[in-house]
Amino acid sequence: MRIKLDKKWIARLVRLPESGMGYQRVDLRLKDGREVKDVAVFNAEELDLADEFARIGIKDVRLHSN
Amino acid sequence: MLRMEPMRTRALLEQPESGMGYQIVEVVTADFKTKRGVVYNAELLLFEEEPRTMLKTASFASLLAESKSSQDEIRSLRVLPRTTASQLVEAVREPAASYGRKTGPAKDTLPEQTKEGEVFKRFSFFADDRRILPDGSLRLGTYGTTEKDAQNVRTGKEAVARYALPDPRPASNRFTIEPHKDTVVQCGVVEPAFDQPGGGIEVLFANGTQPKTVTGRDKIRDE
Numbered sequence: 001m002r003i004k005l006d007k008k009w010i011a012r013l014v015r016l017p018e019s020g021m022g023y024q025r026v027d028l029r030l031k032d033g034r035e036v037k038d039v040a041v042f043n044a045e046e047l048d049l050a051d052e053f054a055r056i057g058i059k060d061v062r063l064h065s066n
Numbered sequence: 067m068l069r070m071e072p073m074r075t076r077a078l079l080e081q082p083e084s085g086m087g088y089q090i091v092e093v094v095t096a097d098f099k100t101k102r103g104v105v106y107n108a109e110l111l112l113f114e115e116e117p118r119t120m121l122k123t124a125s126f127a128s129l130l131a132e133s134k135s136s137q138d139e140i141r142s143l144r145v146l147p148r149t150t151a152s153q154l155v156e157a158v159r160e161p162a163a164s165y166g167r168k169t170g171p172a173k174d175t176l177p178e179q180t181k182e183g184e185v186f187k188r189f190s191f192f193a194d195d196r197r198i199l200p201d202g203s204l205r206l207g208t209y210g211t212t213e214k215d216a217q218n219v220r221t222g223k224e225a226v227a228r229y230a231l232p233d234p235r236p237a238s239n240r241f242t243i244e245p246h247k248d249t250v251v252q253c254g255v256v257e258p259a260f261d262q263p264g265g266g267i268e269v270l271f272a273n274g275t276q277p278k279t280v281t282g283r284d285k286i287r288d289e
Contacts, residue, residue: 002117014196017207020256021229021268022190022197022237039261040119040232043192048119 001054005045009061013044014062028053029060038064067120068111069133072177074143078108081145088261094141103145111136115234118260136284137220150253172209172254172270179248186245186269187216189237193283198241201277208271210243212253215267223289230264236289246276 002011005013019025022043030053041047041061070078071276078089089105091115103113110130111200112118120129136143187197188210197208211229219225222236231237250273256264 010196014205017270017272018089018209020259021209021211021231022192023190023232035116036123042233043190044196046233048117048123050070050120050124053123054128 002046002048003054003056005041005047005058005061009058010045013041019064025064027047027062027064028058029062030056031059067102067110067113067116067129067133068136068139069130070105070109070111071135071137074136074140076110077143078105078145089145091143091177092153093143094284096110098141117234119232125145126189166174170254171257172252175252175254177250177252180245180251181245184245184247186210186214186243187213187221188241188243188280189216189222189229190239190241190283191233191237191243193239194240195283196242198280202280203277204243204271204275204280206272206274208274210241210269210271212267212269216240218266219286221287221289225286227262228256228264228266229268230259230262230266238288239283240286241280242284243271243275243280245271245279250276251275 004052010032012043013026016024019040023040025038025042026041026047030036034053034056036049039047039049081089089108091103091105091111093101093103093111095101101113103111103116106112106121107126110126118141188197188208197205199205219228222238225231225237226234229237249271252270252272254265254268254270256268258264
């Protein structure tokens with residue numbers, strides 16, 4: 001499922017470096033406490049998430065570090 | 067996304083891989099459309115236009131379990147020979163290490179400075195690219211490519227392949243970057259990723275660029 005990030009996450013991501021042309025690799029913390037690691041965010045605003053995660057809501061977004 | 071029925075899995079296993087763990091295939095669907103895609107482990111087919119990120123966010127077993135069987139969806143399937151498969155990614159027409167003998171990703175290379183009049187390009191699916199500020203500068207940590215390398219890219223799909231972009235939608239919006247002399251850049255080669263071959267030159271503007279250095283956009287063909 002493709003989702004669009006809330007404005008506050010967009011505002012954070014645009015200030016952070018890209019991982020490649022047009023995208024950033026991030027780790028997500030979901031509102032239920034689970035973490036989803038190394039997800040690509042396009043244009044600091046869109047990402048694909050499995051349905052089971054997408055419906056939960058995002059608590060935090062940080063750049064993925066290898 | 068389709069789960070290969072056992073008969074097709076057996077047939078796929080008798081044919082060579084296109085890369086480690088996958089085969090690039092051409093499929094005739096039940097409604098007689100010809101589509102291309104990637105079969106992973108001879109079991110799971112993702113069509114060209116489907117996002118790949120689900121492969122990272124869900125286990126392979128769960129994707130298989132959720133997928134519809136190919137039985138009533140596919141009329142025929144063939145593994146593309148390497149030469150044909152490479153046409154899918156025909157953006158790779160220039161040797162990877164042709165620019166400055168860089169062989170690794172840009173972030174791992176030493177910073178250098180741009181020359182007077184040097185021009186770079188950036189491809190994006192998004193017309194309103196958020197890395198470009200209203201004053202015509204690039205945000206820090208933004209990627210582009212050299213003007214020469216961009217000449218290998220004729221379509222948005224080719225940009226996806228050459229720069230190994232995770233978003234499979236065509237990056238058909240092209241921006242021109244003309245930074246001031248001595249702007250700090252790191253240049254490298256895009257590594258294969260997201261089922262894309264990479265091989266293009268990537269340029270990291272670690273500190274961004276100055277105002278009025280980004281122009282465009284011009285639109286290239288999607289495919």
